[in-house]
Structures are given as structure tokens and as C-alpha cells.
Amino acid sequence: MTIKSIGVIGAGQMGNGIAHVMALAGYDVMLNDISQDALDAAIAGIDGNMGRQVGRGKITEADMQTAMKRIETTLSLPDLGRTDLVIEAATERESVKKAIFADLQPHLKPETILTSNTSSISITRLASRTDRPERFMGFHFMNPVPIMQLVELIRGIATDEPTYTACREVVDRLGKTAASAEDFPGFIVNRILMPMINEAVYTLYEGVGNVKSIDESMKLGANHPMGPLELADFIGLDTCLAIMNVLHDGLADTKYRPCPLLTKYVEAGWLGRKTNRGFYDYRGDEPVPTR
Ligand SMILES: CC(=O)CC(=O)SCCNC(=O)CCNC(=O)[C@H](O)C(C)(C)COP(=O)(O)OP(=O)(O)OC[C@H]1O[C@@H](n2cnc3c(N)ncnc32)[C@H](O)[C@@H]1OP(=O)(O)O
Numbered sequence: 042m043t044i045k046s047i048g049v050i051g052a053g054q055m056g057n058g059i060a061h062v063m064a065l066a067g068y069d070v071m072l073n074d075i076s077q078d079a080l081d082a083a084i085a086g087i088d089g090n091m092g093r094q095v096g097r098g099k100i101t102e103a104d105m106q107t108a109m110k111r112i113e114t115t116l117s118l119p120d121l122g123r124t125d126l127v128i129e130a131a132t133e134r135e136s137v138k139k140a141i142f143a144d145l146q147p148h149l150k151p152e153t154i155l156t157s158n159t160s161s162i163s164i165t166r167l168a169s170r171t172d173r174p175e176r177f178m179g180f181h182f183m184n185p186v187p188i189m190q191l192v193e194l195i196r197g198i199a200t201d202e203p204t205y206t207a208c209r210e211v212v213d214r215l216g217k218t219a220a221s222a223e224d225f226p227g228f229i230v231n232r233i234l235m236p237m238i239n240e241a242v243y244t245l246y247e248g249v250g251n252v253k254s255i256d257e258s259m260k261l262g263a264n265h266p267m268g269p270l271e272l273a274d275f276i277g278l279d280t281c282l283a284i285m286n287v288l289h290d291g292l293a294d295t296k297y298r299p300c301p302l303l304t305k306y307v308e309a310g311w312l313g314r315k316t317n318r319g320f321y322d323y324r325g326d327e328p329v330p331t332r
């Protein structure tokens with residue numbers, strides 16, 4: 042099946058980045074969210090990010106104008122019914138994702154491929170609640186989407202080969218690299234990355250270091266581009282906690298228990314950059330460590 046149009050559900054940082062790269066690669070994009078503010082912020086964000094790419098000579102002004110015209114926004118899920126491939130990128134909560142698929146399903150063309158950008162949730166379980174488990178798979182981008190090269194492709198137990206091939210062709214057209222991961226909690230990247238971030242929070246919780254020393258140690262001592270706490274703020278602490286809970290529940294091993302300090306930050310609504318406060322406070326000119 043040739044994919045021409047893409048539906049993206051959830052206009053947060055991932056949905057916005059996915060719409061950006063898809064439109065630049067020539068796909069028509071229908072971007073959906075439950076909030077008009079989120080849709081407006083996403084379009085402004087894409088405009089700013091593409092503008093920076095023009096400024097740095099990565100794309101032309103004409104590329105940007107054409108791509109921006111390819112992106113439509115909608116508050117109405119049925120509008121995604123006419124697309125060929127849907128990528129769900131809403132909040133990392135299984136109940137939210139299942140409700141979206143249930144609402145969307147009656148409006149889809151029979152051949153439309155359904156995918157989720159979930160960071161950790163079982164593709165097989167999500168697929169089993171839809172009318173098309175063979176045309177369902179995990180399509181996992183990395184943040185920030187316009188920059189990161191990798192896309193994890195995760196087959197559920199029932200995913201058929203034409204579905205995998207069609208998704209793989211989309212990744213190729215984006216100029217990105219696909220990695221196949223088996224459908225187990227957190228797949229590959231988050232199975233490895235998230236316990237490291239959680240351990241950094243334990244290191245903070247136990248007073249081994251403070252926010253600044255932990256991040257500096259990993260940047261200067263292990264050559265990571267961002268410290269683990271800065272990266273957690275960038276990903277979103279709610280998303281980090283949700284992934285740890287999926288690892289803990291799904292693998293039934295106490296080594297994945299989420300750090301209580303991570304839970305406390307999420308309960309405070311200090312979710313990182315998206316709420317202007319997490320392990321750093323972003324409300325001033327420079328980020329200030331909160332511990
Ligand atoms: C949770 C999951 O399920 C999976 C995940 O995604 S895990 C998270 C994976 N991501 C990471 O680990 C990111 C680690 N951080 C980095 O690689 C880098 O710090 C970074 C690329 C984000 C920024 O790099 P930097 O050198 O500090 O900044 P800077 O020079 O300003 O930016 C580099 C490029 O990124 C772009 N960029 C930075 N932030 C961006 C954003 N939020 N959105 C879009 N583009 C962005 C810049 O425009 C610039 O683009 P060009 O190279 O085309 O000019």
C-alpha cells in the first residue's frame with residue numbers, strides 16, 4: 042500500500058515533531074488534539090522549528106511554505122478517517138490510547154494502518170482492542186523528532202508483513218533509520234535509557250549528588266549530550282514515570298521500581314519543560330536546579 046496521507050493524534054511535543062517531518066517529506070498531514078490551544082501551539086512550534094532550519098540553510102523557504110500548507114489541524118477525530126496511516130501520539134496512558142482507537146475505528150478506511158508512538162506500552166495489547174491487529178504496529182520516534190535519526194518499529198504478535206513494509210518505507214522516505222524491536226515493555230531504547238534516568242533520580246534522592254553535579258558528571262564524564270535529569274525534564278517527568286511503571290508492571294522485577302522522588306515531582310505537577318518546572322525551574326532566563 043502506498044501511503045500518501047498521515048493522521049497524527051496528539052499535538053504535544055511528539056505529535057508536533059512527527060507532523061513537521063512528515064510534511065517536509067511530502068505527506069499530507071491531519072493533526073488532531075482535544076485542545077485547540079495545543080493545536081495552535083503545535084503549529085507555532087513547527088513554524089518556529091522549520092524557520093530555524095531555513096535560517097541554518099537546511100531547507101529552503103519554499104520547502105517550508107509547501108510543507109506548512111500540507112498540515113491541517115482538527116479537533117474532530119473522524120477527520121482522520123480519510124488518511125492512509127495514523128500515528129497516535131497522545132499522552133502515555135493505556136486507557137487514553139484505547140479510548141482513542143475505539144472512537145477512531147468506525148471512521149477508518151479498511152486498509153488504513155494504525156500505529157502508536159507509545160514509549161513502552163504493549164503493541165499487542167493495544168492492537169487486540171482494535172478491528173485490525175494485523176494492520177497495527179508501534180512507530181516510535183525519538184525526541185526531538187526533526188533531529189533524532191532513529192525510529193523503532195515494533196510488530197505486535199499479529200502484525201502482517203505488508204504493514205511492516207509500508208511503515209518501513211515511510212521511515213526510509215523520512216531519511217531516518219528504522220530499528221526493529223520485539224514487543225516487550227519499553228522496547229529497546231527505553232528499556233535501557235529509562236532505568237538510567239530513574240537511577241539518576243535515585244542518586245539525587247539518596248543525596249549522592251545534586252541536580253547540577255549529577256548532570257555535569259554524565260555530560261563531562263560519559264559524554265552524554267544532556268545530563269539525565271535535564272533529559273528527563275525534556276522528555277516529560279509524567280512520561281518517564283509512566284514508562285517506569287510499564288517496565289515495573291510488565292517485567293515484574295523490583296529493579297524497575299520508579300523512584301519516589303520522581304513520583305513526587307509528577308504529583309506536584311512539576312513535569313519538566315512542558316510545565317516550566319521539573320528538576321530545573323525554567324521560569325527565569327536560565328534554568329535553575331530545584332535541588
Ligand atoms: C522517551 C522516549 O520514548 C524516547 C526518546 O525520545 S528518549 C530521548 C532521546 N533524545 C535524546 O536523548 C536527546 C539528547 N539531547 C541531544 O541530542 C541534544 O542535546 C539536542 C539535539 C536536543 C540539542 O543539541 P544541542 O547541540 O544542545 O543544541 P542546538 O545546537 O541548539 O541544536 C541542535 C539541533 O537540534 C535542533 N533542536 C534542538 N531542540 C529542538 C527541539 N526541541 N525541536 C526541534 N529541533 C530542535 C536545533 O534546531 C539544531 O538543529 P540543526 O542541527 O538542524 O541546526
Ligand SMILES: NC(=O)C1=CN([C@@H]2O[C@H](COP(=O)(O)OP(=O)(O)OC[C@H]3O[C@@H](n4cnc5c(N)ncnc54)[C@H](OP(=O)(O)O)[C@@H]3O)[C@@H](O)[C@H]2O)C=CC1
Binds near residue numbers: 056074076277
Ligand atoms: N516525550 C518524549 O520524549 C517521547 C514521547 N513519546 C511518546 O509519545 C506520546 C506523546 O508524548 P508527548 O508528545 O511527549 O506528550 P505531551 O504531553 O507533550 O502531548 C500529549 C498530547 O496529547 C494530547 N491528548 C491527550 N488525550 C488526547 C486525546 N484523547 N486525543 C487527542 N489528543 C490527546 C494532550 O492534550 P492535553 O495536554 O490537553 O492532555 C497533549 O497535547 C506518548 O505516548 C509518549 O510516551 C515517544 C517518544 C519520545
